[in-house]
Amino acid sequence: MIKLFNTFSGTKEPLIPVSEGKIGIYACGPTVYDYFHIGNARVFITIDVLRRYLSYRGYQVTFVQNYTDIDDKMIGRAKEMDITVQDLADRFIDHYLEDADSLGILPADYQPRATEHIPQIITLIEQLLEKGMAYEVEGDVYFDVQSFPSYGKLSGQNLSELASGSRVEVDERKKHPVDFVLWKKEKPGEPSWESPWGRGRPGWHIECSAMSTHYLGDTLDIHAGGQDLIFPHHENEIAQSEGATGKTFVKYWTHVGYLNINEEKMSKSLGNVLTVRQLRQEGDPLALRFFMLSAHYRSPINFTLEYLAQTSKALERLNSLVYNIRQRAAKAVDGTPDNEEEILLQKVQSSWDKFMQSMDDDFNTAEAIGSLFELAREANIYLNRAGGQKIKVLEEILQFYQKTDQILGYLRDTAPLALDEEIEELLQKREEARRRKDWAVADEIRDRLKESGIILEDTPQGVRWKREK
């Protein structure tokens, strides 16, 4: 049974979907005014694994992740760059998809844009107005939080606490300081749409309520996002959606912990924002992914280049192992497993069971990764054994890594490197030289190949080659 931590209850709960066998997931996606940073990446990667795992377990998953393509930041940036808001969005959605792909993040089933759902947003605001849960003031429309008695239930606060903690000067036109805007009156030179309240644009929170229910129905199974969205964003989504439908908006709230960089919060003012685009230039994006997965998704993590290097080395061991298994498979023999091999096959099975148990337990990827390395040791011992290897055994081990990769997405493409004739000849020459104990020639060939990016490793079973990482 899969257990998932629910922010709403503060405990792990058994995952029971609204309709059997189907799961709808909505995630708050990027505001597409810039490249996304590694903190955003942590959220996207976590949700990607969640989604992959549920699919793997046989659920029919529908995953929706929006693009916020209209807000103050979008408008400001478009002005700076002297392009339209829409051009800005188009550009950074493309960049998002490229960077996400490099991180092994699969595209969402639906990727709605706020500006393409204005009718749904307007309908939702109208419903709230009809029910007396919203009010219009001079072309702006606000949500009336006092009309929604359970406001604050997700973040565990009540209205008076929130009001007294308010750090921003109160807008006189609002009935309550915590009331938030659903529709903003048009400002000159900014994008706007027709509405019953005059031209304007949607507030931030309303787009998620409108789009999530549009694609997934009134009650979502899982709604995910960064921890800092709990308040006010997700609190407001609940108020809007439940206010309009009278039904539970979300069964399971999933929130991903914060990522710090060099022990500091990433922020523009500290000038320490690291985008995935930047990181891709010097580091391996899949190592970043593996780094994220090596801690529990709800814990805060601290990123440094040093840690990334540590992770990269660890990950390289797994890549090498899978590569070596594939290469060795060419020389493996048919036949039934001997005793030693039977024991190994049992270990493959128990590693798999352990892996799945870890994943079932609130997606404990850190623990699951432990199983990958435990089996790696056994597999390496097997590859080193003098008695040769059997196809069936190598296949089983390989499948273990392929299945775990399907869920976690950590392996590089590790098809064995095919050698061209020239290199094949060099290898032959080197083997001959080694037989003659002519180490000078042998080493020279090894060095020469290294310069062209091919690494040789002499093993008791013969020479092994791979491309330099």
Place this chain on the structure above:
RNA sequence: GGCGACAUAGCCAAGUGGCAAGGCAGAGGACUGCAAAUCCUCCAUCCCCGGUUCGAAUCCGGGUGUCGCCUCCA
């Protein structure tokens, strides 16, 4: 002020009652012509003080320390 996290080896990090996973770094060893890779061995009284229990990293109370959120930042 309110709400909520977290504290495990040199570093990263799992583990929520029964002899403390895994990775990186380090030391020693095996294998090897050398190298690389790999394997073996070594490396933690789980922030402090009380309590509950046959038994606590794990539960309870009290400290200390770090951090997040409290109107648009993932």
